[in-house]
Amino acid sequence: MRIKQHPIIDDYGKGAQISFTLDGKPMVGYEGDSIAAALHAAGIMTHRYTAKRHTPRGVFCCIGRCTDCVMIVNGQPNVRTCITPLEEGMEVQTQYGVVNREQWEADHQ
Template sequence: MTNKRITHHPILGSLDKQSTVSFTFDGKEYTGLENDTIASALMANGVRTLRKHEFSGNPRGIYCNIGHCFECRVTVNGKENIRACLTPIVHDMVVESGQVQPSPLDPTNEVLPKTYEDYEKMGGNQ
């Protein structure tokens, strides 16, 4: 594992005492810290490409990291269009990329959850 994480911050303090969480991304197992988002856990592990652009097929990654841009959409436990920057990792979560995600702005799409919490509220992960 390539650890790109800042473990000590002059204001936020040390992150060494947080629990780790295991999850998979495209079939490979990774670990992140408890309360990490998918995006922050992947960035800490050196992963930058999360999906392909709908039209060009170019690689897309984490852009705004605050939920505004939709660039970080991935598939979580079989549910498409989940924003990695807003969704916390949970133990044994299965995250996939590579597939072209449906546009979140297309009015013909069904209502899709935007976070893993929304996904669970809609009856996912049962």
């Protein structure tokens, strides 16, 4: 959820609304959002599933250090979504191991 009113911060410096997709589904965010912030605002918590135990991971440190929040962005895996600015038309995919869901399912048939 976004903060509508804050006692100290007047302006988060956000720009126009922009569109992107998550696993093919249409989503919206704002210029100035990180990918992770836009997802968090939309209630999305799971960014990826681990390769070995297939457990979910999401935002953890939010400063680009822990790499828990990595996703596939415009086809590129392992993108740190907490420090990567959201851009119009971005294709964001939940990462399974280091691939997307279709590839993961095909590999694990």
